[in-house]
Every structure is written in structure tokens, then in C-alpha cells.
Amino acid sequence: MSASDRIRRPPLDRTEPIRAWSSLFGAGPLNDVVTRSVELGYRVVDEYIRQGQKAAARFGSPSLGTETMASDMQDLGVRMVQYTSDVFGLWFEMMNVMLAGGSPFRPGNGIAAPPPPAEPPPPTRAAPADGGGARVRVEVASTRPAEVSVDLRPDAAGRRLVVHGLRAVDPAKPRLADVSIVADGDQVTVRVRVPPDVPAAVYNGLIVDEETSRPAGTVSVRIAP
Amino acid sequence: MTAAAAPNLVVTTLGEYGQLTRAALADYLRPREPRRHLYDLVADYPQRGGRMLRPSLCIATARAFGADGEDAVCSAAALELLHNAFLVHDDVEDESDERRGRPTLHALHGVPVAVKVGDALTLLGLRALIDNRARLGPRLTMLILEEAERMARETVEGQAVELGWRRDNVLDLGESDYLEMVLKKTCWYTTIWPSRVGALIGTRSDRDLDRFIRFGFFLGAAFQIQDDLLNLLGDPARYGKEIDGDIWEGKRTVMLIHLLGAASADERARLADFLARPRAERSAEDVAWVRGRMDGYSSIEYGRQVAHGLAGASLHEFAAIYGDLPDSRDKRFVDGLVTWVLERA
Numbered sequence: 001m002s003a004s005d006r007i008r009r010p011p012l013d014r015t016e017p018i019r020a021w022s023s024l025f026g027a028g029p030l031n032d033v034v035t036r037s038v039e040l041g042y043r044v045v046d047e048y049i050r051q052g053q054k055a056a057a058r059f060g061s062p063s064l065g066t067e068t069m070a071s072d073m074q075d076l077g078v079r080m081v082q083y084t085s086d087v088f089g090l091w092f093e094m095m096n097v098m099l100a101g102g103s104p105f106r107p108g109n110g111i112a113a114p115p116p117p118a119e120p121p122p123p124t125r126a127a128p129a130d131g132g133g134a135r136v137r138v139e140v141a142s143t144r145p146a147e148v149s150v151d152l153r154p155d156a157a158g159r160r161l162v163v164h165g166l167r168a169v170d171p172a173k174p175r176l177a178d179v180s181i182v183a184d185g186d187q188v189t190v191r192v193r194v195p196p197d198v199p200a201a202v203y204n205g206l207i208v209d210e211e212t213s214r215p216a217g218t219v220s221v222r223i224a225p
Numbered sequence: 226m227t228a229a230a231a232p233n234l235v236v237t238t239l240g241e242y243g244q245l246t247r248a249a250l251a252d253y254l255r256p257r258e259p260r261r262h263l264y265d266l267v268a269d270y271p272q273r274g275g276r277m278l279r280p281s282l283c284i285a286t287a288r289a290f291g292a293d294g295e296d297a298v299c300s301a302a303a304l305e306l307l308h309n310a311f312l313v314h315d316d317v318e319d320e321s322d323e324r325r326g327r328p329t330l331h332a333l334h335g336v337p338v339a340v341k342v343g344d345a346l347t348l349l350g351l352r353a354l355i356d357n358r359a360r361l362g363p364r365l366t367m368l369i370l371e372e373a374e375r376m377a378r379e380t381v382e383g384q385a386v387e388l389g390w391r392r393d394n395v396l397d398l399g400e401s402d403y404l405e406m407v408l409k410k411t412c413w414y415t416t417i418w419p420s421r422v423g424a425l426i427g428t429r430s431d432r433d434l435d436r437f438i439r440f441g442f443f444l445g446a447a448f449q450i451q452d453d454l455l456n457l458l459g460d461p462a463r464y465g466k467e468i469d470g471d472i473w474e475g476k477r478t479v480m481l482i483h484l485l486g487a488a489s490a491d492e493r494a495r496l497a498d499f500l501a502r503p504r505a506e507r508s509a510e511d512v513a514w515v516r517g518r519m520d521g522y523s524s525i526e527y528g529r530q531v532a533h534g535l536a537g538a539s540l541h542e543f544a545a546i547y548g549d550l551p552d553s554r555d556k557r558f559v560d561g562l563v564t565w566v567l568e569r570a
Binding site: 046048053213214 | 533550
């Protein structure tokens with residue numbers, strides 16, 4: 001049989017899987033409207049988030065410290081009054097009375113202390129963290145300024161815990177993979193090694209109870225530029 | 226998740242978490258004096274039903290991140306009360322005639338009474354948020370209140386922008402204007418707030434909540450456009466609102482914005498004249514003409530494609546947020562919601 005007699009498959013219409021937005025719901029191939037809308041949507045929401053972060057950086061994050069909780073509530077009341085009708089005013093007057101009269105928001109009633117201000121740690125450093133009922137130890141190996149925060153659910157002490165690679169909001173940034181957690185009785189140790197070339201960002205990840213596969217807390221690492 | 230299983234799971238979960246929320250709502254809406262002039266009317270909209278999308282998303286997100294469902298019930302009830310408060314006031318502002326298959330509250334009782342009923346629903350919502358304190362403690366309660374304050378601010382700003390467009394008969398609008406407006410007016414209280422608060426309750430942490438803005442924005446915008454499509458295409462018996470009501474109200478939807486851009490100069494002038502008139506001076510003939518032009522320029526198909534594109538982006542954002550979470554029914558429910566918002570009738 002000569003080469004020209006051989007039965008050949010027709011050329012393929014495509015050589016890759018279809019991974020288009022528009023095909024997710026059974027619609028036709030990717031088209032201009034869908035592509036443009038998604039791109040526009042990302043532009044709008046990313047700009048919105050960027051403006052929000054800029055405003056937050058300008059004014060600073062609100063403290064949740066015990067000493068400012070009452071005034072925060074009053075500020076919140078004033079702002080909400082501006083948005084809606086005068087009925088809010090009455091409601092927040094009641095709230096002020098509640099706060100003044102020894103409410104659950106008074107100092108020393110179980111409110112978590114505000115997080116410490118960002119401070120570049122030395123290359124290796126151990127520090128206590130907010131771990132509910134557990135004693136938490138954080139060990140950081142980094143040549144760059146890094147801030148590590150750990151939140152543990154109160155019932156996490158004594159459980160077998162695991163933490164996966166931490167992610168930045170920007171999916172293009174690599175994961176912070178060298179993170180581990182060891183629980184020994186009521187002592188929980190979180191170890192983080194920051195590679196020297198990791199981009200500056202906030203990286204977050206879940207702490208998971210290995211036995212139940214349920215989330216048991218979060219780890220957050222902020223790498224300064 | 227299989228395509229066949231998704232809608233069933235979504236409907237079942239909406240029913241279950243809706244029931245949980247309704248049980249909590251009953252406490253806030255129990256009959257009390259003054260019944261005739263206030264509290265019987267306050268219970269009217271919540272008792273007309275609804276799909277319970279918002280509270281269910283809040284409870285499911287909290288559970289997916291490790292909380293007990295009960296931890297999120299006060300927030301879910303608060304959200305439903307605030308949602309109904311917004312509906313009462315929106316119906317007045319939009320001069321709407323029907324809500325959930327019945328005349329609107331202001332059509333039944335007059336504008337002053339309806340405004341007061343909306344105020345009372347808002348206050349009950351705040352009460353429910355404060356009631357979080359007993360179960361979640363003061364710190365988390367305060368964080369949720371701050372989230373509620375932001376949600377209320379964003380929603381009011383979005384509604385103000387849309388009302389301003391109608392008052393000033395703004396015609397020179399692009400899709401990005403629409404998306405910015407809908408991010409604030411719809412997405413914050415429909416999908417962003419429920420997701421953020423659910424995650425806050427589940428993780429006990431307010432870190433990294435911005436990623437829920439992306440997910441909630443795409444899901445909420447797809448939801449809103451689908452809602453606007455149903456206003457044009459829905460089954461009157463099931464839709465519960467006036468068909469073509471958005472055209473009667475001159476609401477700036479994606480379809481209307483597309484038509485404004487696609488119409489000829491003469492048609493655009495007629496459209497501008499129609500939109501400049503108060504609702505009472507718009508005729509059924511005019512509304513039918515606008516609806517016919519939307520068909521003629523494929524504005525409805527355009528809106529459908531935009532909704533599908535945004536829903537696809539929300540699936541992408543879902544994977545980024547929930548991808549590392551253990552598999553659970555609640556995670557699958559949130560995933561399934563994306564398809565559900567486009568398929569609901």
C-alpha cells in the first residue's frame with residue numbers, strides 16, 4: 001500500500017481541552033462578549049479592592065482592643081445613623097447606655113488583645129501567638145522581615161493538626177510551602193521557613209484537624225517588601 | 226459534583242438552612258404591640274417566602290470553614306431581616322407594584338407606613354446581630370457588626386447611584402458603570418457579606434476577607450443580571466414581580482445599557498424621551514416598544530452571555546478560596562449555587 005492510499009484521520013479541530021468560561025454552562029465557544037465581560041469584571045473588582053486597601057492603609061485598621069471597644073461601637077453607630085433613618089439614632093442611644101452601664105464590651109471581659117504592631121523579626125525567632133486554650137509557639141526562619149499570626153480554635157489543643165502551603169490573594173504568587181505544625185499536649189508549635197526569593201505579600205492557610213478533616217484555625221504570614 | 230446532583234443539593238440545602246433561619250426569624254417577628262400599625266406589617270414580607278439564598282450562603286460558608294451551623298443562625302436571620310428592610314424601602318423608591326406575588330407594602334398601606342416598617346425591620350436586624358454575643362463572644366460580634374455597617378453603607382451607596390441615574394436620566398452608561406453599581410447595590414448584601422461573615426465565624430479570623438469580594442462580586446452580579454432577565458422573560462405565575470417592571474421603572478439593566486448603545490439615533494432619542502418621563506406617564510405601548518427593540522438588537526442574549534461569563538469567573542474564584550478546604554456538603558452547595566443562579570426560573 002502506498003502512502004497516498006493510507007486512510008488518514010482528518011485534521012483535529014482542536015488539540016487542547018476546552019477551558020473557556022463560556023463552555024462551563026454548555027454555551028458555544030468563547031466569544032467576545034463573555035471574554036470582555038469577565039475582563040471588565042476583574043478590572044472593576046480589582047480596582048475596588050485596591051481602593052479599599054489604600055483607604056485602609058491611610059486610616060489604619062480599627063483596633064479591637066478593650067479600651068477602644070466602646071468608642072468603636074459609638075463611632076459605628078454614628079456612621080450607620082448617617083446611612084439610614086433617624087430610628088438608628090434611638091437604637092444607638094440605647095447601645096450607649098448599655099455600654100456605659102457595664103456591658104459585655106467592657107474591658108477585661110474576654111476580648112482578645114489587639115495584634116502587636118508589625119515589627120520585623122530577626123532571622124529566627126520564637127514568639128507566643130493567639131491560640132485559644134493552647135500554648136502556641138511560632139518559629140520563623142527568614143532573612144526578610146516577616147510577621148506570623150496564628151489563630152487556633154479553642155478546641156484545637158491536643159489534636160493532630162496539619163497545615164498546607166500558604167497562599168497569597170494573587171494566584172500568580174507562589175505558595176509558601178515550608179510550613180509545619182506540631183501539637184504536643186497543649187503546646188502547639190508552628191514552624192515557618194521563608195525562602196529568600198518569595199514575593200512580598202500576605203500568605204494565608206488553614207490549619208486542619210487531621211482526624212476530622214475540619215478546619216481548626218488559620219496561619220497568616222506577612223512578608224514585607 | 227455531578228451536573229444532575231448539583232441543583233438537587235442546592236434546592237435541598239436552601240430548604241434546610243432556610244427553615245433554620247425561619248425558626249430564628251419567628252422569634253424576632255412574633256406578634257407584639259402595636260400589632261396593627263407596625264408588627265403585623267413588619268412580618269408581612271418575611272412571611273411571603275423567598276428562596277433564602279443569603280442566609281443559606283452564610284450558614285454554609287460558616288460550616289464549610291469549620292463552624293457549627295448554629296453559630297451563624299443569628300447572622301443569617303439578621304441578614305434576612307435587613308434584606309426585607311431593603312426590599313420595603315426599594316419598592317417605595319422604585320415605585321414597584323408587586324413583591325413576591327402580592328401588592329407591595331406601600332401599595333397596600335401607603336408610603337409613610339412602609340418607610341416605618343422598613344426602619345423596624347432594620348432595627349430587628351441589628352438586634353439579631355447583637356444577639357450573636359451570647360454564642361460568639363464580644364470580639365467576633367463586633368467584627369460582624371463592622372461587616373454589617375460596611376455592607377449597609379455599600380448597599381445604600383449603590384442604590385443611591387442607581388436612583389441618581391434615573392432621577393437625572395443618565396444615558397451615557399457603560400458596562401463598567403453598571404458593574405460598579407451592582408457590586409455595591411446587590412453583591413455586598415447578597416453574596417459578599419454572607420460569605421465574609423460565614424468565613425469570619427468559621428475561622429474566627431478577619432484576615433484575608435478581600436478574596437470573598439471577588440467571589441461574591443462575580444456570583445452576585447451574575448445573580449442580578451439573571452434576575453433582570455427573569456423580569457423580562459420569567460413566568461408571571463412563578464416570578465412574583467411585575468413582568469417588564471424594570472422597563473416600566475426605567476431601571477438601568479445590562480440589557481437597557483446595551484440597547485442604548487446599539488439603537489439608532491432616532492430610537493435612542495425615543496428611548497431617552499421614554500426614560501425621562503415619570504413612571505405614571507409611561508404607556509404599555511412604550512414599554513412593549515422598548516421590549517421589542519431589546520429583542521431586535523439581541524440585548525437579552527447579550528445579557529445572558531454576560532451573566533454566564535461572570536458566573537464562570539465566580540467558579541474560578543470559588544476554586545481559589547475553597548479549593549484547599551476538605552470536601553463537604555456545604556462546600557458543594559456553594560459550588561452548586563453558581564449554576565443555580567443561572568438556572569432558576
